[in-house]
Amino acid sequence: MKKEEVPHDKKIIHGEDNSLVKVLYVTNQQGEYETTQYEGWEAENLAMSQAWDDIDEKVTQTLQRVKDGELSPIAYFMEKNLMDLPTLSNYVGSWKFFVKKHLTPAGFKKLSPKKLQRYASVFNISVEELKHFNG
Amino acid sequence: MIIDNFQHKQSAHCESGVTLGLLRHYGIELSEPLIFGIGAGYFFGHLPFIKVSGVPGTTFRIWPGYIFKRVCKELGVKMKVVSFSKNEKGMQALDQALESGLPVGMQTSVFYLSYFPPAYRFHFNGHNLIAYGKEGSEYLISDPVMETVTRLSAADLEKARFAKGFPAPNGRMYYPVQTKTDFDLPGAIRRGIKKTCWFMLSPPPPFFGVHGIKFLGRKIKKYPVKLEPRKATLFIGNIIRMQEEIGTGGGGFRFLYAAFLQEAAQHLNNPALLEASKEMTSIGDAWRSFAFAAARVMKERSGNLSSYDELGEMLIQLGEREKVFFTHLKTLV
Numbered sequence: 001m002k003k004e005e006v007p008h009d010k011k012i013i014h015g016e017d018n019s020l021v022k023v024l025y026v027t028n029q030q031g032e033y034e035t036t037q038y039e040g041w042e043a044e045n046l047a048m049s050q051a052w053d054d055i056d057e058k059v060t061q062t063l064q065r066v067k068d069g070e071l072s073p074i075a076y077f078m079e080k081n082l083m084d085l086p087t088l089s090n091y092v093g094s095w096k097f098f099v100k101k102h103l104t105p106a107g108f109k110k111l112s113p114k115k116l117q118r119y120a121s122v123f124n125i126s127v128e129e130l131k132h133f134n135g
Numbered sequence: 136m137i138i139d140n141f142q143h144k145q146s147a148h149c150e151s152g153v154t155l156g157l158l159r160h161y162g163i164e165l166s167e168p169l170i171f172g173i174g175a176g177y178f179f180g181h182l183p184f185i186k187v188s189g190v191p192g193t194t195f196r197i198w199p200g201y202i203f204k205r206v207c208k209e210l211g212v213k214m215k216v217v218s219f220s221k222n223e224k225g226m227q228a229l230d231q232a233l234e235s236g237l238p239v240g241m242q243t244s245v246f247y248l249s250y251f252p253p254a255y256r257f258h259f260n261g262h263n264l265i266a267y268g269k270e271g272s273e274y275l276i277s278d279p280v281m282e283t284v285t286r287l288s289a290a291d292l293e294k295a296r297f298a299k300g301f302p303a304p305n306g307r308m309y310y311p312v313q314t315k316t317d318f319d320l321p322g323a324i325r326r327g328i329k330k331t332c333w334f335m336l337s338p339p340p341p342f343f344g345v346h347g348i349k350f351l352g353r354k355i356k357k358y359p360v361k362l363e364p365r366k367a368t369l370f371i372g373n374i375i376r377m378q379e380e381i382g383t384g385g386g387g388f389r390f391l392y393a394a395f396l397q398e399a400a401q402h403l404n405n406p407a408l409l410e411a412s413k414e415m416t417s418i419g420d421a422w423r424s425f426a427f428a429a430a431r432v433m434k435e436r437s438g439n440l441s442s443y444d445e446l447g448e449m450l451i452q453l454g455e456r457e458k459v460f461f462t463h464l465k466t467l468v
Contacts (some may be wrong), residue, residue: 001385001420018254021282022382023147025168033168033394035147035384037282043430045378047372048254050433054369060266082246082258084188090299096242131444 001026003036011040013049055082063135072108073133074099079121091122137268141238143277147384147391150202151176152241152279153263160238162315163210166382172395173209173323174202176389177328179457180343190368190373193351193380196268196385197334199242199261199302203309205330209323213313218305224295225306226289229266232310238267238277242296242307250278250285259381260298280382289316324399325468331392332465335457345458354452359443367443368433375426375433407467411460418456425449 003026009017019039029079062079078088089099101107120127147153183191186285219225232239244260268275274288278407340346358367384391393415400408432442
């Protein structure tokens with residue numbers, strides 16, 4: 001890519017500027033390679049905002065299901081922290097089988113204070129916030 | 136405690152950048168393209184069955200850690216590499232190394248690196264950075280993809296170093312313990328090129344190297360039939376991100392490699408490599424065109440058969456071009 005063809009498209013995600021000044025390898029007028037900086041490119045910005053749209057939608061859907069009493073708050077915070085079942089079970093140090101149970105309101109109620117604390121610290125919130133979560 | 140003669144240099148890619156930063160501190164001045172080329176970082180792989188949040192994995196580079204390991208071996212650099220099962224021990228060892236005046240490379244998760252813009256912070260556990268000091272409860276960080284040096288709280292750094300998931304960093308840290316300056320640079324360059332030719336041409340079909348590119352092309356052609364439109368655009372979007380966003384220097388490392396070939400031509404006194412560099416630039420441009428076309432398809436959300444067919448065809452042609460390229464490159468070194 002030639003230096004003069006480098007795009008400069010700011011990365012606006014969630015209505016905020018998420019640009020990161022990065023290095024690009026480009027050729028100058030003599031055809032020699034050098035580095036230049038850029039903040040984003042339309043194509044990659046679009047790919048990233050699409051990925052976030054997908055995450056946001058999942059979070060909203062999960063939140064609704066928590067409110068409807070189908071899922072526990074842990075399910076919401078899992079999505080909110082961009083985790084999936086294997087990642088979350090790794091973080092809390094429990095088998096996936098158990099974590100899956102904790103995603104249901106019934107399983108959530110049975111959680112010991114110690115386990116609740118474990119989940120809360122993984123999500124970087126207080127136990128109260130997790131226990132009395134109301135969206 | 137600050138290692139004040141440590142110099143930060145922004146790079147395109149984190150692993151080659153950290154290698155560059157650490158070696159430079161010990162007087163080994165190599166450019167990022169040379170490190171990337173000697174480390175045989177160039178690659179392609181598409182693994183439809185390894186899914187990251189439901190999206191099949193695509194890579195434009197060799198597996199994490201390989202560049203670093205290879206460059207050290209080629210240049211006769213001895214590295215101390217340690218992992219930890221306990222967080223406290225890992226943080227203590229870091230402090231001790233910094234106390235002794237050693238800049239330390241570390242494997243971290245981007246999710247906890249608060250200096251990144253929020254939209255970049257995914258659970259990617261293969262990010263490398265250097266700590267070159269500590270002040271109070273803050274570490275002084277030289278993250279090669281950042282424009283300038285930055286700071287990170289001890290709590291965040293601990294979380295980033297001991298993130299869970301795949302690949303778990305387990306507090307991995309590394310620093311040179313012995314370096315030498317009389318290494319065989321032309322030989323290292325030549326062997327790096329040979330290795331990349333091997334990686335691109337030799338793996339059996341279909342997932343890796345030039346076969347992998349064509350394989351992904353054939354897969355994309357089937358996306359509108361096999362996937363719902365939303366999924367198809369997510370899959371396509373992920374390829375663009377792997378190619379452009381995660382610090383590749385543009386065109387999925389292809390421009391970085393072209394820059395390497397240009398430098399290699401000088402070191403090996405081989406003008407044919409200059410021609411190869413031009414062709415590699417043109418291949419990189421073709422990858423950029425692919426990303427541009429893919430973004431257009433994503434935007435339309437049409438699920439249009441012919442547009443996916445075009446994308447797939449672009450990759451099949453790229454696979455063929457890279458095949459011809461590396462078959463030729465192999466004969467030049």
